Amino acid sequence: MEAMKIPKLFYGLGIFACVAIYVVYIKWHVDSKPISAITEGATENRRDELDHPTLTTDHAVFYGIMFDAGSTGTRIHIFKFTQKSKETPKLTHETFKALKPGLSAYADDVDKSAQGIQELLEVAKDEVPMELWKFTPLVLKATAGLRLLPGDKAQKLLDKVKEIFQASPFFVRDDCVSIMNGTDEGISAWITINFLTGSLNASRKRSVGMLDLGGGSTQMTFLPITEITLQTSPAGHITSFQMFNNTYKLYSYSYLGLGLMSARLAILGGIEGQALKEGEELISPCLSPGFQCEWEHAEIVYRIKGQKAGEHLYESCANKVAKLLYKKVHKTEAVKDLDFYAFSYYYDCAAEVGLIDKGKGGSLTVSDFEIAAKYVCKTMEVKPGDNPFLCMDLTYISLLLQELGFPKSQVFQLARKIDNVETSWALGATFHYLDSLHRLQY
Ligand SMILES: O=c1[nH]cnc2c1ncn2[C@@H]1O[C@H](COP(=O)(O)OP(=O)(O)O)[C@@H](O)[C@H]1O
Numbered sequence: 001m002e003a004m005k006i007p008k009l010f011y012g013l014g015i016f017a018c019v020a021i022y023v024v025y026i027k028w029h030v031d032s033k034p035i036s037a038i039t040e041g042a043t044e045n046r047r048d049e050l051d052h053p054t055l056t057t058d059h060a061v062f063y064g065i066m067f068d069a070g071s072t073g074t075r076i077h078i079f080k081f082t083q084k085s086k087e088t089p090k091l092t093h094e095t096f097k098a099l100k101p102g103l104s105a106y107a108d109d110v111d112k113s114a115q116g117i118q119e120l121l122e123v124a125k126d127e128v129p130m131e132l133w134k135f136t137p138l139v140l141k142a143t144a145g146l147r148l149l150p151g152d153k154a155q156k157l158l159d160k161v162k163e164i165f166q167a168s169p170f171f172v173r174d175d176c177v178s179i180m181n182g183t184d185e186g187i188s189a190w191i192t193i194n195f196l197t198g199s200l201n202a203s204r205k206r207s208v209g210m211l212d213l214g215g216g217s218t219q220m221t222f223l224p225i226t227e228i229t230l231q232t233s234p235a236g237h238i239t240s241f242q243m244f245n246n247t248y249k250l251y252s253y254s255y256l257g258l259g260l261m262s263a264r265l266a267i268l269g270g271i272e273g274q275a276l277k278e279g280e281e282l283i284s285p286c287l288s289p290g291f292q293c294e295w296e297h298a299e300i301v302y303r304i305k306g307q308k309a310g311e312h313l314y315e316s317c318a319n320k321v322a323k324l325l326y327k328k329v330h331k332t333e334a335v336k337d338l339d340f341y342a343f344s345y346y347y348d349c350a351a352e353v354g355l356i357d358k359g360k361g362g363s364l365t366v367s368d369f370e371i372a373a374k375y376v377c378k379t380m381e382v383k384p385g386d387n388p389f390l391c392m393d394l395t396y397i398s399l400l401l402q403e404l405g406f407p408k409s410q411v412f413q414l415a416r417k418i419d420n421v422e423t424s425w426a427l428g429a430t431f432h433y434l435d436s437l438h439r440l441q442y
């Protein structure tokens with residue numbers, strides 16, 4: 001019996017080894033081959049369209065590179081996808097790197113912006129296999145920082161980036177560098193979040209809404225459940241678009257100037273792009289009484305100061321913020337029936353006061369923001385603390401959410417990443433771009 005067992009074991013191991021080698025061989029072959037099939041005939045990378053995937057094997061592997069030129073920083077997202085014929089693509093990996101400050105900080109010295117862009121491009125070269133460089137679309141989309149700049153200054157920055165992109169080994173089209181409009185920014189982030197939560201492909205799973213609070217602008221996007229919302233929303237708030245063979249009618253709106261940093265300036269009484277006169281200072285009811293410092297925003301340094309002690313900080317700050325928001329935001333009750341994901345500064349502020357875990361995120365209500373605002377403002381009546389803006393920021397967030405139509409009991413999910421992928425508009429915008437290149441077959 002014993003003598004029989006050993007050869008059997010060897011025989012078994014032999015078969016196992018053969019199967020394993022075969023599987024590895026097939027996987028390597030399938031992973032590496034389709035992209036050449038996709039781009040068969042596409043020997044020139046300065047074309048307007050990449051060819052349709054003519055898949056000869058099981059699935060394709062391809063990459064997309066998206067630069068997010070935000071108002072406070074520039075970030076690169078390198079996405080790796082696999083796609084089976086006639087199926088929606090699968091995201092298998094994301095590489096992310098962020099640099100500060102944002103592109104708009106180089107408005108008066110455009111050449112200086114090149115270094116950061118080059119540095120991020122190096123990350124893409126490390127990440128994307130060399131043989132795929134010329135088939136990998138490279139795109140930069142700018143948001144509020146560039147929207148708020150005078151047109152000619154913004155254009156010079158975009159031209160510089162385009163020059164760098166065109167000299168790179170990646171696939172670039174004429175539209176590779178642009179300022180994205182706010183509605184598309186919201187829609188792209190909505191696509192990202194619904195793709196990552198699995199509700200884009202599963203028609204039975206309810207979609208989730210999206211809230212993004214950037215430095216210069218803020219977006220809210222959701223799929224209305226009732227026709228009434230579609231009919232009663234103001235012009236420009238409903239946009240129809242196609243993705244993965246479905247048509248969606250989304251409520252999406254971006255408020256330029258209501259991002260957290262722009263809102264700070266407005267609450268302080270300053271004007272975007274305008275420096276203070278000699279000896280002038282901005283006095284705010286949202287700062288600790290008697291506190292003063294210098295604050296830099298969009299390349300301008302402001303002298304800022306708290307009011308004299310006396311009034312309750314939260315009440316006087318909330319009054320000021322309410323005045324700023326008055327009639328600026330469209331309130332819609334439809335939001336209360338949906339689950340919402342919030343990110344960017346919503347996340348950072350909640351994490352800073354310990355409402356959520358800094359690394360893992362979590363959930364909270366509008367009330368949680370309000371209670372935190374009241375508590376922080378109270379402590380700041382006595383001393384400014386580490387972050388002199390915390391009372392202002394939390395009060396602003398709590399009132400902004402209520403102005404948008406959220407009841408105090410509304411629960412939000414706060415996530416920086418889902419399945420290791422950044423919650424940002426970048427993934428959705430990459431899908432959209434690949435779609436426009438006819439790269440996605442489903
Ligand atoms: O991809 C990302 N991952 C993590 N945080 C991000 C990402 N994109 C933006 N943020 C966050 O967004 C906030 C700044 O917004 P941003 O600079 O994009 O302004 P904007 O959207 O108004 O142009 C910061 O809290 C920053 O950490």
Ligand SMILES: [Ca+2]
Pocket residue numbers: 070071143214215344
């Ligand atoms: Ca942003």
